[in-house]
Amino acid sequence: MTKKKTTEKGLPLNIILAILFILFLIIGSIVHSCSKSNTQDVNKYEEKNIETSAEENIDAKTEDNNYSVTTYYVKQQTYAGTCEECFDEIFDYCKVDDRKALQTMEYEGKMKILHEGQKVYLLDAGLTYAIVREEGSTEKLWVVNEHIEKH
Secondary structure, eight states, rough: OOOOOBBTTSOBBHHHHHHHHHHHHHHHHHHHHHHHHHHHHHHHHHHHHHHHHHHHOOOOTTSSSOOOEEEEEESSSSEEEEEEHHHHHHHHHHEEEOHHHHHHHHHHHTTTOOOEEEEEEEEEOSSSEEEEETTTTOOOOEGGGEEEEEE
């Protein structure tokens, strides 16, 4: 007669494994449904936020891909990148308070300083940044959304 493997309390090992497997499936199902629900909530939030952002921050593109220009003003002195990569680079240097690197970026034409009250024209906007141009300039600049406002 063969002896069945059991745990210390006498339960057959294959029953313990079956229970663990069922628990694993139940937990996996719950995690999957929660993450799916959270993803849907996040997607709904992002859609709503993007729609709101688009309504508040930028005029829609016309059919010939020209933007209606909206006038904004700089709320506080801020750095603006001359391209999206430069905008990201500004944050890297600000995190470590490397002012010399920021001065070098300005000297190399990768960054400009926008001053409080300065008029800019909004060309496009993302979730965290806006693409603007200074009055009298044709150069696009990337700036933090919160640093510009309509009057």
